[in-house]
Amino acid sequence: MGPTASGKTALALSLADYFPIEIISVDSALVYRELNIGSAKPTAEEMSRVPHHLIDVCDPSVPFSVADFCEQAEQAMRAITERGNIPVLVGGTMMYFRSFLDGLAQMPATNDDVRAYIESIALEKGWPEIHRRLAEVDPISAKEIHPNHSQRLSRALEVYLSSGKTMTELRENQAKHNEFLQNYQIAQFAIGANDRSLLHERIALRFQQMLELGFIEEIESLYQRGDLNENLPAIRAVGYRQFWNYCSGESSLEQAHEKAVIATRQLAKRQLTWLRGWKDPLYWLYIDDNDGNLIPSQQIIVKALKIIEQFAI
Numbered sequence: 001m002g003p004t005a006s007g008k009t010a011l012a013l014s015l016a017d018y019f020p021i022e023i024i025s026v027d028s029a030l031v032y033r034e035l036n037i038g039s040a041k042p043t044a045e046e047m048s049r050v051p052h053h054l055i056d057v058c059d060p061s062v063p064f065s066v067a068d069f070c071e072q073a074e075q076a077m078r079a080i081t082e083r084g085n086i087p088v089l090v091g092g093t094m095m096y097f098r099s100f101l102d103g104l105a106q107m108p109a110t111n112d113d114v115r116a117y118i119e120s121i122a123l124e125k126g127w128p129e130i131h132r133r134l135a136e137v138d139p140i141s142a143k144e145i146h147p148n149h150s151q152r153l154s155r156a157l158e159v160y161l162s163s164g165k166t167m168t169e170l171r172e173n174q175a176k177h178n179e180f181l182q183n184y185q186i187a188q189f190a191i192g193a194n195d196r197s198l199l200h201e202r203i204a205l206r207f208q209q210m211l212e213l214g215f216i217e218e219i220e221s222l223y224q225r226g227d228l229n230e231n232l233p234a235i236r237a238v239g240y241r242q243f244w245n246y247c248s249g250e251s252s253l254e255q256a257h258e259k260a261v262i263a264t265r266q267l268a269k270r271q272l273t274w275l276r277g278w279k280d281p282l283y284w285l286y287i288d289d290n291d292g293n294l295i296p297s298q299q300i301i302v303k304a305l306k307i308i309e310q311f312a313i
Contacts, residue, residue: 001026001275002191003268004092004238005202007287007297009042011191012090013050014301019308022051022080024073026091026100029237031069032060034222037215038239040206053080060234061227069096070103074177077184092267094274101186101280103178107170108162118154118161130157138166185311189283189304190275195292203264207239207257216243216253223247238263283307 002008015021025031029039033056042052053076058064073089073096080087089097122130128147134157135142141156160166193199219240222228228235230244239260246256275282285300 001094001097001189001271002092003193003199003271004040004264005199005206005268006191006193007300008090008092008191009040009046010297011189011285011300011304012088013046014297015088015304016050018305020085021088022053022076022083022085024076024080024087024089025052025054026069026073026089026093026096027054028064028069028093028096028233029240030055030091031058031064032056032234032237033058034060034218035234035237035240037210037213037218038243039237040210051080060222060232063233066095066099069093070100070177073100074180078180081183092271094271098274101181103174103181107167108159111158111162114158114161115154118157122150122154127153130154133157134160138168140168141166186280187283187308187311188278188280189285189307190278191285191287192272192275194286194288194290198288198292198294199268200265203268204261207261207264210239211257215239216246219243220247238267 012023029035030041031054054072077087127150130153131142131147137160145152156167235244242260242263243256245251246253285304288294
């Protein structure tokens with residue numbers, strides 16, 4: 001784990017020289033096809049060197065949720081382990097990491113239409129009728145909720161009507177996920193920089209390289225599809241959102257570039273905030289020393305290997 005432009009992919013690829021690994025991408029932009037340059041997607045050479053998962057699994061017109069990630073990441077881990085290899089999760093989408101490690105019950109979001117429908121029935125026939133209907137589909141939840149506890153009853157029935165799955169079933173899936181993770185010894189690494197300005201320099205350099213590789217043409221191609229808009233998660237990704245405004249004429253190229261760099265710095269700051277408050281044991285690997293001098297990549301790898309030796313691999 002680590003902020004953008006910190007060198008996560010390079011470190012993960014280096015581990016392939018020592019272990020039979022496969023990489024699971026933990027990145028909310030890399031899941032989308034056609035988001036290549038702006039997402040810093042691994043190259044074809046890198047993906048041929050080490051198998052990668054959860055890259056290019058979704059069209060940008062289709063939102064990819066945290067629940068989607070948790071489900072597909074677990075499937076990938078199972079398959080990798082069955083092949084006798086070691087899954088290495090790599091990325092900077094901290095919500096994906098946190099939800100995967102904690103287990104996600106995958107409760108659907110509040111549905112106002114369904115909630116209004118339930119309340120109309122309760123108004124006409126009373127909340128005991130809602131309790132009766134809940135008992136028909138989810139007797140375990142119904143047994144736990146008092147017939148007059150309107151808020152909990154409404155939510156439990158809403159979950160079923162919205163998703164087709166009961167609260168009980170979703171919680172059981174969460175318990176199974178947590179049991180699945182107990183089969184692994186998990187070493188969590190965070191890559192960081194003592195001197196934040198070093199990270200800022202890397203971000204600016206990466207963006208310049210993206211522009212030279214054709215990032216603007218990539219954005220224009222997405223914009224011209226006609227079925228995408230700025231409200232989709234794919235287009236809200238840092239960098240894409242700012243240059244989307246350039247394509248729509250809302251900003252100049254210079255303004256888009258500047259806003260994209262600033263937004264990426266802000267993203268890195270949020271990622272570091274997540275990591276500083278991380279509740280699990282975390283091993284920090286720094287790319288520079290206390291004086292701001294870059295640490296050779298081989299030294300970072302050696303440090304990581306010494307930590308990994310503590311685990312039964």
